[in-house]
Amino acid sequence: MTDETMLEEDGHSGGVVKKFLYVNRRAPYGSIYALESLEVVLIGAAFEQDVSLLFLDDGVFQLKKGQDTAMTDMKNFSPTYRALEMYDVEKLYADRESIEQRGLTEDDLIVPVEVLSRDEIKDLMAQQDVVLSF
Amino acid sequence: MKFSVLVNEGPYQHEASDSAYHFTKAALEKGHEIFRVFFYHDGVNNGTRLATPPQDDRNITQRWSALAEQHNLDLVVCVAAxxxxxxxxxxxxxxxxxxxxxxxxxxxxxxxxxLIEAGIQADRLITFGD
Structure with missing residues (x-):
């Protein structure tokens, strides 16, 4: 992420503020989507847009406490979710059904989230200008 | 309308790059503006000039290059990816x-x-590849 940040100019949006929703649907490991989604969120934070993150389906596993990747030689990037607050990314949502189906509770999550029903998620998505799904 | 296009899959293995190309071409032909095509995840593999598909198959990269030349299209590959x-x-x-x-x-x-700028500047950001 450092290379990227070095190359990146300061965010400039010409004063336009849009509602961006990042939908995270995949497990943290097994594919690169979760990690590269997080990279977009961090870079995007410089643009001072109205950002929300939604964790859906296996995406709720991204927030699971106690991730240990030592045996798989993968980078454990889960601490980064705790740093999102410093980037003013504060609106984190998770799908209730997805959490429950996977035998998780809010206490299992590494950061506080607002747990939403499917109906509430529908409304959240409808409010957005840009939806990026990873 | 002003569109931005996000391509998240590599060429050939999935059809997403083809669909993105056809969408972009059709939009331009209908007089719409394409603000930018952004390649992310394995989508960055659309940008290698070394791919050599069989002669009787489409060359996805060359097709993008030709469209870019014809319409002054902005094709951006994510540096980190x-x-x-x-x-x-x-x-x-x-x-x-x-x-x-x-x-x-x-x-x-x-x-x-x-990519963020493409989302801000365009009326619609269209994603290809899941």
Whole structure:
């Protein structure tokens, strides 16, 4: 992420503020989507847009406490979710059904989230200008 | 309408790059504006000029390059995703001490901020590939 940040100019949006929703649907490991989604969120934070993150389906596993990747030689990037607050990314949502189906509770999550029903998620998505799904 | 296009899958293995190309071409032909096409994840593999598909198959990269030349289209490959996957231009080659580069004509390598900007500037951002 450092290379990227070095190359990146300061965010400039010409004063336009849009509602961006990042939908995270995949497990943290097994594919690169979760990690590269997080990279977009961090870079995007410089643009001072109205950002929300939604964790859906296996995406709720991204927030699971106690991730240990030592045996798989993968980078454990889960601490980064705790740093999102410093980037003013504060609106984190998770799908209730997805959490429950996977035998998780809010206490299992590494950061506080607002747990939403499917109906509430529908409304959240409808409010957005840009939806990026990873 | 002003569109931005996000391509998240590599060429050939999935049809997403083809669909993105056909969408972009059709939109331009209908008089719409394409603000930018941004390549992320394995989508960055659309930008290698070294791919050599069989003669009787479409050449996805050359097709993008031709469309870019014809319409002055902005084709941007994400630098972080590209570095991981070995998509490299002359500057990156020098910066990382590599012995070659492979970026195709009409493509440029830049940062993820270009994707955010594409979302801000366009009326609609259309994603291809899941």
């Amino acid at each position: 590209a570095q991981r996957r070995g998509i490299i231009d002359a500057d990156e080659m020098k910066r990382h001490g590599k012995d070659a580069n492979n970026i195709a004509p009409g493509f440029r390598i830049s940062g993820l901020g270009q």
